[in-house]
Amino acid sequence: TIPLRLFRKTGLKIPSRLEVRGEVYLAKDEFKRINTEREEEGLATFANPRNAAAGSLRQIDPKNTASRRLNIFIYGAVASGELDIASHYEMLNYLVDAGLKINPNIRKAASLKEIKRYLESWEEKRKDLPYETDGVVIKVNDFGYQRKLGQTSRNPRWAIAYKFPPEEEVTRILDIKVSVGRTGALTPVAVLRPVTVAGSTISNATLHNEDEIRRKDVKVGDWVAVHKAGDVIPEIVKVIKERRDGSQQEFTM
Known part of the structure; x- marks a missing residue:
């Protein structure tokens, strides 16, 4: 009450x-x-x-x-x-x-x-x-x-x-780590330079699986656009390929 x-x-x-x-x-x-x-x-x-x-x-x-x-x-x-x-x-x-x-x-x-x-x-x-x-x-x-x-x-x-379309911000992928779930499932997670999106700071975003990494062509060191799916879950929308400078590294599971 x-x-x-x-x-x-x-x-x-x-x-x-x-x-x-x-x-x-x-x-x-x-x-x-x-x-x-x-x-x-x-x-x-x-x-x-x-x-x-x-x-x-x-x-x-x-x-x-x-x-x-x-x-x-x-x-x-x-x-x-x-x-x-x-x-x-x-x-x-x-x-x-x-x-x-x-x-x-x-x-x-x-x-x-x-x-x-x-x-x-x-x-x-x-x-x-x-x-x-x-x-x-x-x-x-x-x-x-x-x-x-x-x-x-x-x-x-x-x-x-x-x-409204989800609010987007640009940040950089510092690393990609693998998270082990309760059932043993492996999930790649992008470690981001902290950025404020829709009122809160995000520093990690799930990449779901290796196929998703290949589909979006995500590399360590990439500049990416991120948003919160449903204004809740951090997600990488796209890679900003024009900002690549040759220092990016491929990730393999």
């Missing part, structure tokens, strides 16, 4: 039952602060803000959760039927008046062109946000159309998630 004191607009009608839904997140600065403290205490650091937020919510001691300064954006609500609200956008504005925190970058679009322009504008601007984000959720605004469209057993048919 995360207590929240509401400061609602004077005269606003509040239904007898209002269930709100949102996403808890951790700001980039807070994520860095937490990992710095964990390093100083000799503890393992969190891989990314999403893992840190989830781990913070699972803390048995609520004081530990409170110390991590979690935040939340509310993205929807289910009322008891006492509110005369006809659209999702109208509901979000109502929740703002009720004192709840809504993402200030939400926009209403009247066409697919407007949606496309909005998505394209955030592919670069998202880096300047104080929190990590990997995409945008697009929803049908009218509640009547939402009811007609319905939902599957898992997801609503009136909403879809657009994922």
Whole structure:
């Protein structure tokens, strides 16, 4: 339970039952602060803000959760039927008046062109946000159309998630080592010059197997573009062959 004191607009009608839904997140600065403290205490650091937020919510001691300064954006609500609200956008504005925190970058679009322009504008601007984000959720605004469209057993048919292309950075392969798995399987792992990608520092990336090394033509000493597959798993996207200077070395298992 995360207590929240509401400061609602004077005269606003509040239904007898209002269930709100949102996403808890951790700001980039807070994520860095937490990992710095964990390093100083000799503890393992969190891989990314999403893992840190989830781990913070699972803390048995609520004081530990409170110390991590979690935040939340509310993205929807289910009322008891006492509110005369006809659209999702109208509901979000109502929740703002009720004192709840809504993402200030939400926009209403009247066409697919407007949606496309909005998505394209955030592919670069998202880096300047104080929190990590990997995409945008697009929803049908009218509640009547939402009811007609319905939902599957898992997801609503009136909403879809657009994922941004993974953020890429360039770094160098310092070495390739072989990791032995629990079952004895051998996996080549690229040792990278540490680089920050999507909010966290990566220094290793799996190369999967020898065929993958040959397919991507990866060599020790290569400059490579890396990203996080699914914004989680470090992965080598491609070798920047024009930066080869003859010092690169072939790797054999």
